[in-house]
Each structure stands twice: as C-alpha cells, then as structure tokens.
Amino acid sequence: MELAQAKSFFIEVRNKLIKARKLGDLDYNLKNKKNIVKNNTITNVLGTYKKLAKRANDIILFVKPNGDIMAVNDVALYKYGYSRKELLAMNVFGIRIDEQSVVAGDLKTSEEKGILFETVHRKKDGSLINVQVNSQGTTIAGKKVIISVIRDITERKNMEEKLHYVARHDYLTGLPNQYYLIEYICQMRKKSSLKTSAILLANIDNFKIVNDTYGYSAGNSILIQIVKCFQFNLREHDFFVRLGKDEFAIIMPNIDKEEATLLANKLLAVLKQENFILGENFFKVSVSIGVGFIETIQDIDNAFSYADVAMRTAKEQGKNRVVVIQKMEDRMKVIENNRILTQVIDAIKKNKFKLFLQPICKIGNDVLHYEALIRMIDDQGEILMPAAFIPVAERYGLMSQIDQWVIGTAIKMLESRNDLNIFVNISGESLGDDSILQFIESHIRNSIINPCRIGFEITETTAIKNITKAEQWIHRLKALGCCFALDDFGVGFSSFSHLQKLPVDYLKIDGSFIRDLDSDNTKRALVQAMNVVAHTLGKKTIAEFVENASIWKILNELNIDYGQGYYLGMPEPIFKVNLLR
Structure with a gap:
C-alpha cells in the first residue's frame, strides 16, 4: 500500500x-x-x-x-x-x-x-x-x-541497481566511466595520506579511420579486444576507466614514478605486438599514452592535467609512444591553456559572449521552451564552442561570473521578447555560491517578466554532489514561480530517493541513451524504464540529442514528453528564433 x-x-x-x-x-x-x-x-x-x-x-x-x-x-x-x-x-x-x-x-x-x-x-x-x-x-x-x-520493492531495487550500474559503467566495454571516476577521485581525496600514484591517459591512434573504413561494429570489436589486452597487463587494484570512444584513463595507486613509466611502456609494447582480429583479417593498432603523478591529495587535479598534456604531446610527436610530464609549465600546451584563460577573463570583462537558443519541442514539434547555450568570441572574432573554454573556466573558478552573465542576458532577452520561455544552465560552482542565488532572485524581482518564463537546469551529478544546496535552490526559485530541470538524467544516477528530494519539473534523459536508440533495443528499454520512473514521480521527460526522424518517432512511441536536438532545431541567435513553428 x-x-x-x-x-x-x-x-x-x-x-x-x-x-x-x-x-x-x-x-x-x-x-x-x-x-x-x-x-x-x-x-x-x-x-x-x-x-x-x-x-x-x-x-x-x-x-x-x-x-x-x-x-x-x-x-x-x-x-x-x-x-x-x-x-x-x-x-x-x-x-x-x-x-x-x-x-x-x-x-x-x-x-x-x-x-x-x-x-x-x-x-x-x-x-x-x-x-x-x-x-x-x-x-x-x-x-x-x-x-x-x-x-x-525488490523489483524496484533491482531496477535501481541496474540503472546505477549502467550509469557508472561504459555500455560497450563494461569499464567504469567518467562518472564512476569522479566517485573514485572523491574517495581518494578523503584519505588522510596518499602515497605516490600515477594517472595514465591513453588514446587509440587514428581510431576514426578504423570506424570510417570498417564501420562502427568493427571498431567496437577492436576496442573490446584492446580493453582485454590492457586488463591482462594491469595490476589487480589499478582503476581502468573509459573516458570516451577512444580514450581511457588508468589510475595506478601506490606506485613510484619509475614503475609507472615502465608499466606504461609495457602497455605500449604489448599493443604493438598484438594482432587484433577483424573478420578474417588481422589488424594492428597503436596508442599514445600520457603519464602524470599524484604525490599529495592536492595534486589530483593537476595530475590529470599533466597526463592530458602528456598524451596530447605524444600525439603531436608522432603517436605510438609514452610521454611523461611532471610539470605542466615545461610544456607548450600550458601556453595554449593560459591563452584561453586570458581570453575567458577578457570576455568576462568586455562582454564577449553570445547566447544561442535551442528549442525543446513537444510532440508535433511545438516549442515548449528554449535552452540558452553560451558561445565566446576569441581574439580573432571567431565563435568558440563551450568545449573550448568552459573546462578552463571551471578549472580556474570563473563559472559563477559566466553564469551571472548568462542569467542577466537571458532576462534581457525575455524582456525584449514576450513570446519566449528560456532555461539556463547552473554550474556546480554557482550552486555552491549563495550570492549567485541572491543575484538571480534580485534580477527576477526587478525585471518586468513573469518568473514562470525562466527556468534553470542543473546536472544530476552536480545535484547529487550538492544535494542540500540543490534542494535550497529549487525550493527558493520555484517559490518565485520558476521551473527546474535535472539535466543528464541517468549518467549520474545514485538512488530514486534523490529524485524524491528534488522537486524538479523535468528530467532530461542524457544523450548517451538517445544516440542509436533506433538500432539499440537495450537503450530503448532503459529509456522506457527511466520514463516510467519519471512519470511515477510526477515529472515530465525531455530527451536530448534527437538527431533524426526515426529516433523522434521512437521517443513518441515511448511517451517521452519532449525532445531536443539538431533534428528538432539548431541553436540560433535570438534574432533568428521564430516562435511559431
């Protein structure tokens, strides 16, 4: 009962x-x-x-x-x-x-x-x-x-565990994914002392050629074989993660620098010798590996940066090699990182950002509202996508200032267009800053817009990490009349109890579950399960990355409430947005 x-x-x-x-x-x-x-x-x-x-x-x-x-x-x-x-x-x-x-x-x-x-x-x-x-x-x-x-409630708990596993593991290889990696790092930070450890970032060389030449199915087969090869040669307690389609991370706890370098070179050598099976043929692959070191708890974030710069340096030096970097300042990549940092600071001072709007659509393609997506203008006047500057802004604590710009600009847009409803993203940094919440409340109260026309998105991972703050934000802004969406639903899944604590209006199902939905029955079942959970909790669902008509048709069949993606509408400046679609 x-x-x-x-x-x-x-x-x-x-x-x-x-x-x-x-x-x-x-x-x-x-x-x-x-x-x-x-x-x-x-x-x-x-x-x-x-x-x-x-x-x-x-x-x-x-x-x-x-x-x-x-x-x-x-x-x-x-x-x-x-x-x-x-x-x-x-x-x-x-x-x-x-x-x-x-x-x-x-x-x-x-x-x-x-x-x-x-x-x-x-x-x-x-x-x-x-x-x-x-x-x-x-x-x-x-x-x-x-x-x-x-x-x-055994069946429900089993479903929770399955979704929890799926959210923390790579679908293809079964390896932990980047969200599981975040949990692992958090556990590392809780240790009172930390012995020297190493971080390896490995990227498969020219993997795009494999997919383009032989198809994604063949590429997936090669990836699985590479993973097994690595697993056979790693130590039992090494933490092996798939970060992206052709990129992996390995955290090696309690290992000195010499041993870590030897193990990285061993992985490289083993991969060189391995003949990977592709149909009736054998196929050779190589890998570029970057190594960074963790000597204190404070070194964890820097070590990832060191390993990333090292891996990219290995690529630039001809691939198929190991590069070890202990000091980021020794590498030219740091100059590029600092250049972007300077541009972000300059953009904040001189208002060199632009806001694009992408529609969230109902069945029949009517617009529910628009998501505000930020772009930055670089020194040459070119438009930079968020992936080029947001990671730097996050690393150096600049996201709160960027969020304030986005919120202020979105409110001005709403004041100029009374036919728009806009949702803006809130970063984890801003979520922990009470002054940003006060800034939002003040701007909404002092504007001429109805608060129901502006909404906010936070990622599930951010909300779970800051559950108390997330509850505070949602309750206070909903009290004004604003709406809330939980973004990237599924990838940071912890427990349905978190969803019961967060009175959001929408759950945005992460695009990783939507891609290939028209050719992957497992993903279809997972999306259907998440939709049932959302509706049971009284929340509407939005599917991200709707990229073609067949996926949109399946989402409609599954009773997903809304969709967002290039098939339904590209991000555009406000002057190109036509409300009546």
Missing part, C-alpha cells in the same frame, strides 16, 4: 472497531475511561482486521510492541514462505536482517507516532527481499498493537 492507502485502511479498521463496540463486542465506559474486555475480544477484533487485510496486495502483520507476531494475512505466507503457524510463533526480529537495536527502535517509533521506512526481510529459504514498511500503533481492547503494511 502507498501511504494514502494505508491511512484509508486504518480509518476503515477504526470504523469497524466503533461498529464492534456498538454491537457489544466492546463495552467502553466513556465516563470512567476504562475498557471492559469480554472473552475473546482481541481475537474477534483481529478477525475484523484480517478480513480487511485479505483485500490487500501487500504483506500485513499485526505485531505486539515487543515484536511478537499476532496475526498475518495470506500475502505474508506467500511472500515469506512460512506457514501461518510458523509465522505466529515468530518475532519480527527473526524476519529483519537489521541490528536488534535498530528493530527495537523502529518498533518503539511505530507504537508512538508511526513510521515509514525501507529495509530487508529474510524469507524461510534464506533469500532476501527488499521491503517498504509502513507501521502504525493502535489500541485494541486496551492492548497496544502495531499494524505493519509491508510492500515488496
């Missing part, structure tokens, strides 16, 4: 008790406030309860405050595998796997004020089921009784 159903159940039981009193089953003295219990009164009343319990689809237990089971419904017999006689001789301490102190505490809370929680129960055969328990104390014939309505 859901909570509302449980309440209805208890009310119905109460009414039965009142009726039983009137019929003489209970003689209740209102003046003296005493219960005069006739013979077998509790048995008769429990019989009334059990008649109601038979209509339930969930397990129902009638329990004494000490945990002894007094009565059960037929569903309990089926779910637990015990006979009625066996269950009535048991105590709830024998069903739950929690510590006895925890069970005792829950019984006390149930008796005093009621409780709703999730736990695990053990069946007669020893197997476990995940359950949601709604327990409420009541009084029957002057005796305290706890009624527990128990729902088997």
Whole structure:
C-alpha cells in the first residue's frame, strides 16, 4: 500500500472497531475511561482486521510492541514462505536482517507516532527481499498493537541497481566511466595520506579511420579486444576507466614514478605486438599514452592535467609512444591553456559572449521552451564552442561570473521578447555560491517578466554532489514561480530517493541513451524504464540529442514528453528564433 492507502485502511479498521463496540463486542465506559474486555475480544477484533487485510496486495502483520507476531494475512505466507503457524510463533526480529537495536527502535517509533521506512526481510529459504514498511500503533481492547503494511520493492531495487550500474559503467566495454571516476577521485581525496600514484591517459591512434573504413561494429570489436589486452597487463587494484570512444584513463595507486613509466611502456609494447582480429583479417593498432603523478591529495587535479598534456604531446610527436610530464609549465600546451584563460577573463570583462537558443519541442514539434547555450568570441572574432573554454573556466573558478552573465542576458532577452520561455544552465560552482542565488532572485524581482518564463537546469551529478544546496535552490526559485530541470538524467544516477528530494519539473534523459536508440533495443528499454520512473514521480521527460526522424518517432512511441536536438532545431541567435513553428 502507498501511504494514502494505508491511512484509508486504518480509518476503515477504526470504523469497524466503533461498529464492534456498538454491537457489544466492546463495552467502553466513556465516563470512567476504562475498557471492559469480554472473552475473546482481541481475537474477534483481529478477525475484523484480517478480513480487511485479505483485500490487500501487500504483506500485513499485526505485531505486539515487543515484536511478537499476532496475526498475518495470506500475502505474508506467500511472500515469506512460512506457514501461518510458523509465522505466529515468530518475532519480527527473526524476519529483519537489521541490528536488534535498530528493530527495537523502529518498533518503539511505530507504537508512538508511526513510521515509514525501507529495509530487508529474510524469507524461510534464506533469500532476501527488499521491503517498504509502513507501521502504525493502535489500541485494541486496551492492548497496544502495531499494524505493519509491508510492500515488496525488490523489483524496484533491482531496477535501481541496474540503472546505477549502467550509469557508472561504459555500455560497450563494461569499464567504469567518467562518472564512476569522479566517485573514485572523491574517495581518494578523503584519505588522510596518499602515497605516490600515477594517472595514465591513453588514446587509440587514428581510431576514426578504423570506424570510417570498417564501420562502427568493427571498431567496437577492436576496442573490446584492446580493453582485454590492457586488463591482462594491469595490476589487480589499478582503476581502468573509459573516458570516451577512444580514450581511457588508468589510475595506478601506490606506485613510484619509475614503475609507472615502465608499466606504461609495457602497455605500449604489448599493443604493438598484438594482432587484433577483424573478420578474417588481422589488424594492428597503436596508442599514445600520457603519464602524470599524484604525490599529495592536492595534486589530483593537476595530475590529470599533466597526463592530458602528456598524451596530447605524444600525439603531436608522432603517436605510438609514452610521454611523461611532471610539470605542466615545461610544456607548450600550458601556453595554449593560459591563452584561453586570458581570453575567458577578457570576455568576462568586455562582454564577449553570445547566447544561442535551442528549442525543446513537444510532440508535433511545438516549442515548449528554449535552452540558452553560451558561445565566446576569441581574439580573432571567431565563435568558440563551450568545449573550448568552459573546462578552463571551471578549472580556474570563473563559472559563477559566466553564469551571472548568462542569467542577466537571458532576462534581457525575455524582456525584449514576450513570446519566449528560456532555461539556463547552473554550474556546480554557482550552486555552491549563495550570492549567485541572491543575484538571480534580485534580477527576477526587478525585471518586468513573469518568473514562470525562466527556468534553470542543473546536472544530476552536480545535484547529487550538492544535494542540500540543490534542494535550497529549487525550493527558493520555484517559490518565485520558476521551473527546474535535472539535466543528464541517468549518467549520474545514485538512488530514486534523490529524485524524491528534488522537486524538479523535468528530467532530461542524457544523450548517451538517445544516440542509436533506433538500432539499440537495450537503450530503448532503459529509456522506457527511466520514463516510467519519471512519470511515477510526477515529472515530465525531455530527451536530448534527437538527431533524426526515426529516433523522434521512437521517443513518441515511448511517451517521452519532449525532445531536443539538431533534428528538432539548431541553436540560433535570438534574432533568428521564430516562435511559431
């Protein structure tokens, strides 16, 4: 039963008790406030309860405050595998796997004020089921009784685990992905001390040629073989991650610089010698590897930068080699990084950004709203895409200033066009800055726009990392009338409990699940599952990366609410946006 159903159940039981009193089953003295219990009164009343319990689809237990089971419904017999006689001789301490102190505490809370929680129960055969328990104390014939309505949520939990695994692992190779890598790094940061470790970034050379020449299926086959080759030669506790289609990261904990360099060169040599099977032919591949080192906890981010510069240097020096960089300042790539940093700072000072709008469409291609997408003008007057400057801005703590520019510009657009609704992205840096939230609230209040015309997006990963801040932002901005979307849904998935805490209006299903949707039945099943979850939680879904008509058609068949992608509309400056589509 859901909570509302449980309440209805208890009310119905109460009414039965009142009726039983009137019929003489209970003689209740209102003046003296005493219960005069006739013979077998509790048995008769429990019989009334059990008649109601038979209509339930969930397990129902009638329990004494000490945990002894007094009565059960037929569903309990089926779910637990015990006979009625066996269950009535048991105590709830024998069903739950929690510590006895925890069970005792829950019984006390149930008796005093009621409780709703999730736990695990053990069946007669020893197997476990995940359950949601709604327990409420009541009084029957002057005796305290706890009624527990128990729902088997094992299937839901299994789905959570599958989605959690999918979100943290690469679909093709089964390796951890970049979101799992973030978790791993967070764990590294929590260590009080850290021995020298190494980070290897490996990029398959000329892999695009393999895909273009032999097709993606052949390319995937080669990738899987490369991964197995690497795994065979890595140490057991090395953390091997797929970052992108042809790029991998390996974190090697507790390894000195010499050993890490030797292992990197070993991987290179093994790959050179390996003959990869491609149909009836053998195929040779090479790899460029960059190595960075972590000597203190503070070095973690820098080590990735070192490894990235080293890997790109290996590419530029002819590929098929290992490059080790310990000081980024020694490499020319740092100059390029600093050049971009200077341009970002200059763009913030001189307002050298542009805002493009991309539509989010309903079925039938009507526009729901537009997402604001930022571009930057470089020194030559060329437009730079976010991937060219956002990582630098994030690394050097400039995203809050950029977010403020985007928000201010979006509000001006809305004031100039009363036919627009716009959503803007909020970075993780801004989410942790209360002054940015105050800035937004102030700008909305001082503008002439209706707050419902502006919405905000935060990524699922950012929200989970800053769950308290995310709740604060959402509640305060929704109080003004704004809407909220959770971006990249699925890739940072942790638990449905997080979604229940975040009262967002839309869940944007990450594009990695939408790409190839028209040729991948597994992705179709996952998208369908996420849509069901979203709708169950009362939220609308938006599919990202809708790139062709067949994907859009499938999304419509799956009852996805909205879509966004090049097929539905390209990002455009505001003067090119035509509202009536």
